Amino acid sequence: MNPLKTAIANQQTALSEFQSKRLLSAVGIPVTQETLVQSAKEAVAAAKFIGYPVVLKACSWQLMHKSEQGCIELNLTSARQVQDAYDRICEKITLPLEGILVQEMVAGQRELMVGLSKNSQFGVSVMLGFGGIMAEVIKDTVFRVAPFDRVEALDMIQDLKSNPMLAAFRGQQGADLAAICRTLIAVGQLGLTEDAIAEIDINPLIISPDGSIKAVDALIILQRKDSL
Structure with a gap:
């Protein structure tokens, strides 16, 4: 059964990590x-x-x-x-x-975070930033209103102040930018097509030494019934 439908049927206010990643995987986002x-x-x-x-x-x-x-x-x-x-x-x-x-256990020194939020003024907004323990200190994040295409997703990546870290780095291969773009686009589409979703938080999205990415933790928050 669709994990989102299961969560709604069970009157949950959020999806568990397992449910969240099953839903993300279903739209093509790499997960553990x-x-x-x-x-x-x-x-x-x-x-x-x-x-x-x-x-x-x-x-x-x-x-x-x-x-x-x-x-x-x-x-x-x-x-x-x-x-x-x-x-x-x-x-x-x-x-x-x-x-x-x-x-x-996913190895990788570089971590991203991807998020989604909804509000009445901007609609569905997707966030990309550097994650990990320094995320709150660095505060390097960018936002785009969904839907958007690969060109705009690449612009998001380039707009990060720390984007040089996504290139070949200390013996590690450059991050798979195409996979990051697909993830950003998929998160935006999920927020647009599923009214029940209020927020998505993927943190961390780890970049392995070979450049591949995987969502290691994820949380999907559901809309309150009175806001649907």
């Missing part, structure tokens, strides 16, 4: 390989299938700030570490969970 599991045994099996290292995350549409609540375990390299991490997460979280997300 991941599996939603319900037990430590399933987590170990999923980690073996995905390949180490992996990340474990608590998954719930009510859980919007996972890192602040200590429910993310990074760089797990063995079955024992996965099992212990699963148990620790379950002990910390008291709200209902959709499950535990077992996710590939």
